Amino acid sequence: MKVLITGGAGFIGSHVVESCLAEGFKVVLLDNLSRGKRGNVPDGIRLHEIDITGAEVASVFEAERPEVVVHLAAQVDVAVSVANPIFDAGVNIMGTLNVLEACRATGVKKIVYACSAAIYGDPAYIPVDEAHPVAPQAGYGASKYVPELYLKLYRDLYGLDFTVLRYANVYGPRQDATGEGGVVAIFVDRLSRGESPLIYGDGEQTRDFVYVKDVARANVLAVERGNGEVLNISTGTSVSINELFARLKELVGSRIEPRYAPARPGDIRHSSLDNRRAHELLSWEAEYSLADGLAETVAWARKSTTV
Numbered sequence: 001m002k003v004l005i006t007g008g009a010g011f012i013g014s015h016v017v018e019s020c021l022a023e024g025f026k027v028v029l030l031d032n033l034s035r036g037k038r039g040n041v042p043d044g045i046r047l048h049e050i051d052i053t054g055a056e057v058a059s060v061f062e063a064e065r066p067e068v069v070v071h072l073a074a075q076v077d078v079a080v081s082v083a084n085p086i087f088d089a090g091v092n093i094m095g096t097l098n099v100l101e102a103c104r105a106t107g108v109k110k111i112v113y114a115c116s117a118a119i120y121g122d123p124a125y126i127p128v129d130e131a132h133p134v135a136p137q138a139g140y141g142a143s144k145y146v147p148e149l150y151l152k153l154y155r156d157l158y159g160l161d162f163t164v165l166r167y168a169n170v171y172g173p174r175q176d177a178t179g180e181g182g183v184v185a186i187f188v189d190r191l192s193r194g195e196s197p198l199i200y201g202d203g204e205q206t207r208d209f210v211y212v213k214d215v216a217r218a219n220v221l222a223v224e225r226g227n228g229e230v231l232n233i234s235t236g237t238s239v240s241i242n243e244l245f246a247r248l249k250e251l252v253g254s255r256i257e258p259r260y261a262p263a264r265p266g267d268i269r270h271s272s273l274d275n276r277r278a279h280e281l282l283s284w285e286a287e288y289s290l291a292d293g294l295a296e297t298v299a300w301a302r303k304s305t306t307v
Helices: 011-022 056-064 079-084 085-106 141-160 185-193 213-224 241-252 276-282 290-303
Strands: 002-006 026-030 046-048 068-071 110-116 161-168 169-172 198-200 210-211 229-233 259-261
Touching: 002 011, 002 056, 011 026, 011 068, 011 213, 026 056, 026 110, 056 085, 079 085, 079 141, 085 110, 085 141, 110 141, 110 210, 110 213, 141 161, 161 213, 169 185, 169 213, 169 290, 185 241, 185 290, 198 241, 210 213, 210 290, 213 229, 213 276, 229 276, 241 290
Parallel strands: 002 026, 002 068, 026 046, 068 110, 110 161, 161 229, 169 210, 198 259
Antiparallel strands: none
């Protein structure tokens, strides 16, 4: 089976590539390298260095003729979505439509779409299941949700199947520690540099952290399962930011303490996603404990040139 992965040179995408190759799929990548890195692309894998919003997408699909698309390319910075909502929507909504049109024109059978827990906003209940109201608190959550509506339309109108995966807080090797990088990557980077990380609020806010290799495996399973479904990908448990920092501090071997700043407007207090439907429909569950995932992440960071 031939799988085209958008954003395949990025943090999550590069792990999805490895999992697809391990499954025996033929893989081709599309990435503009705005956040992805050539060094993340395995030898022998073809990379089309283009933007999902560009007209070139159609010609790539025409030439490659993938059977399945895993769509990970996105604008992922919440702050950017607030400061520049037109750009955010242009990438996440119009870019996705561009990909969908290319799928329709070339007879792609299915698209696996990476969505986010950000669409839920401040949870009305925990754990958050897929039926929870959609109430994003920033443009990013809105722009990630809208493509779900188009996916359902393209399935009804053109027979393009889909599976939507709504990720919890993904962490692991290759995650960016700059800008709106994940908190795990930021903490490891700052501690390794002998700098004091900044925690917004009192640090008792909780998040559901899921390891990137578990996320990659969910994408591979979704290539052939979960048709027409929307599924949370998470551990179903949560940890406070203070506890997360304490664990990473011990793993890095640091004595540095964090700095605290006022909570940011719109920050969610607690978050945890119910993943039972992913278990039922994909036969998936998170295999990595937080302890094991953090240990692997720190070990990778020690070997990388960025630490």
